[in-house]
Structures are given as C-alpha cells and as structure tokens.
Amino acid sequence: MLRKLNILVVDDHPVVLEGMLNILKQLDFIAEIHKAGEAISAMSIVRKFAIDVVITDINLPEINGIELGRKIHAEFPNINIIGMSTFHDPLYVGELIQAGGKGFITKNSTVSEIESTIRGVMEGQVIISHLLNNQKQVSFPDSQGPIITRREKEVLALIAEGCTNKEIAEKLFVSLSTVDSHRKNLLAKFEVMNTASLISKAMKSGVL
Amino acid sequence: MLRKLNILVVDDHPVVLEGMLNILKQLDFIAEIHKAGEAISAMSIVRKFAIDVVITDINLPEINGIELGRKIHAEFPNINIIGMSTFHDPLYVGELIQAGGKGFITKNSTVSEIESTIRGVMEGQVIISHLLNNQKQVSFPDSQGPIITRREKEVLALIAEGCTNKEIAEKLFVSLSTVDSHRKNLLAKFEVMNTASLISKAMKSGVL
C-alpha cells in the first residue's frame, strides 16, 4: 500500500465499536479512525473526510448496513466497504456484495483476519473473511435464499400464518392439489423436509 | 470501593473481548484485566487469580455463560458475575440470576452503564443495565411471548431446525410421547394450531 488509510467503523454496539477501534489502532497502515453509531452520522463522516474503508455492522438501527453500503457506494464508488455481522449469514454476504461491498467479516474474526480483509479489499479483491482459512476467493453467487415465484410466496405467507392447505386453497381459489404442489416446490427449493424448517429458513433469509 | 478490582472478561468474539478490555482500561477502579475465550480457560483463571468480577458472554461455545456462572458461583460465591449478551433476553437474565449472577449488560450498553453495573454489583446490588435508565431495580418478568420452560425451549429449537418428534426424542433421550406433550404445550402456550404459526410466532417474539 502506498499510503496510510482513513477508516470509518459503524456499529451501534459501543463495545464492538471500541473493540474494532482497538484492533485497528494496532495496524500500522491505518491513519485516521472515525466511528459512527448509525447510518446518518456515518454518511456525514464519509462526506466530510477522505475515507478509504468503511467497516459497517449489518444490523444497524433504522438504516441497516446493506443500505448504508449502497448509499456510500453510490456517492463514493472508490470507498471500500466491509460488512460485519455477529453471524455469518450467506444472505447478508450476497446482498452486501450486490450493494457494492468488497469484504465481509464476522465478530468472530481474528485480528489477523480483519487485517487481511482490509488489505485485500484495498488491493481490489473481494474478501469474505470466514473463507480465508480455506484460501477461497469468493466466487459468488451463493444466492441468499432460493428464488421463489410470486405464487409460491403467497402460499408461503399463508403457511406461515398457520393456514392449512385446505384453507390456502380456499383463499387462493385453487384446488388442494395446487397448494400441495406449491408446497412441495417450496420444500424442494428451500431444501427442507418439513414445515418447521421451511418457516425458519424463510424467515431467516428474509423471504417472510 | 476500598481497593481496585481484578476482573475477568469471557467472550468468544475477539472483537467484543477487545472492546470490553478497552472500556475497562478506562475505569480507574480496575486493577488486573484477564480474558478468556471460553468457559474452560475462564475456570482456570478464576482458580489461579483473585478475581473480583467476571463479565461473561451468555452465548459461549460448549459451556454457555449461564453454566459458567453457576460453576464459578459454586466454587467462589464471592465473585460477582455479570452476564453479557447481544440482545436482552428476559430468560437469560432470569437464569443468570438464578445461577448466582449479579448483573446483566448487553452489547448495546454504554461505557457508563457498564461502569455503573460493575460498581453496583460490588456494592451488593443486582443490576440489570437496560433497566438503569428507568431507575428500576429488577422485577422482571416482562416479555412479549408466552413463558415457556427450559425443556419446551429446547424442543422448540429442535422443531425449528426441522427435527421430527422422533428425532427430537432421540436427541433429548426421552420418549416420543414426551416430545409430543411438550409440543402440545407449546402450541397451547403460543395459542396456535400448527407448526407453521408456532415457528413464525416464536421467531417474531424473539424466543427463537
């Protein structure tokens, strides 16, 4: 790297914010470290200072990290955005990359993983830290949840509300068989064997 | 306080660990700060050093924070245990207090809240940090969903993972009938008629 980096950390958890700051302070290629607790003040900072890298929590209040990433990327395409989350959720990774993000770390990431991620994205790579151990270089798509059709989504929503197939059939004015088919397809697409895991997967992946 | 405190922080997320360390370093009444990534090494530390306060994450791998609290409290009843979690789960608070814990903070807690909590527990109080603002001195419960038992929660989690009653019975080493009963009670408590709405209600209310 030619010069030291200015970095912005966005997280609504003060503890995490402090932790990242502390870790970043140890890295010799970091110049200024800015911090923000939510998206609005994060935007102010990127507009005011010459930020090179933004590390943002995904689960922010009001405007989430993905949205923040999108906004920053739209205004400052040269800023490298790294997402951060407690858990590694493939959905988040996918959405973040689509929003212009370049890296992803979890709060389980070690200091050296964080360092590698920052260095990597500055070199133009896309780095998903939990894949570092396996030397893998992304190769998305790992398309969040499965692609479901309009009709399947309707059926899914009604299932989640607790409707039986018969009730769904009546509400959608189709036969029981049809609902059954949609249901089978949903199970297949989500790669699950029963309603319980269908609903939890669907909710986790944000389809519901 | 008469003397400075020796403190142990237990968390499996390096970032959080760093953050807490950094925050604690700012407090003038802290002497030694120890850290551990999981319960086993935490136990070694409390046995080796004269620890006054343990701040432990609830969601630890292998042995969780509640269990760790129980173990520490059994061996060293004078150590003040403070639980820490990402979200404020009334269940965790209750269980931690029962396990001998004296305080509870979330990763949303501010530096001053953390400081107040530590001071408070050293003075013999039970401090739940998110209640500090309201000047309230415990008196849980609250909670949006129904009150479910430990066992019911286990069953619920396994249902959400997609296990059938038979599989759950095998995993929990109980009979199919037992699982069936728990399941029936869950449906009754959540006031639903089937698995689909059980899972969606449970997830929405944060029980899952």
Next chain:
DNA sequence: TTTGATCTCCCTTAAAAAGGGGATTTTTAG
C-alpha cells in the same frame, strides 16, 4: 416457434402432527 417457467390439477401411500384424554415422577420454590 419452440423452449422454459409457472401455474394448475390429479393419484397413491406413508409419515407426522394435532386433539383429546389421563397419569406418574422429579424438581423447584415457598
């Protein structure tokens, strides 16, 4: 125009869950 995707419908069989009852033994808390 042909292909592909979606939506629709049907069959069968087996497995799982829901709904109703009741009963015993641990645990826990007062």
Next chain:
DNA sequence: CTAAAAATCCCCTTTTTAAGGGAGATCAAA
C-alpha cells in the same frame, strides 16, 4: 416439609403433511 410446577410417559382418533409419481394450459422470452 409440602405444594406447585415441570418433565416424563401412555392411550386413542383424526387431520394434515410429505414424497413419489405424472400431466395439461398459459405465457413470455429466445
């Protein structure tokens, strides 16, 4: 110690899902 609560187990029946197969109609895009 003694109740209450939780956890365990069993019976029964009916309803609902799941898994396997196949198939026609429609509509949009290549």
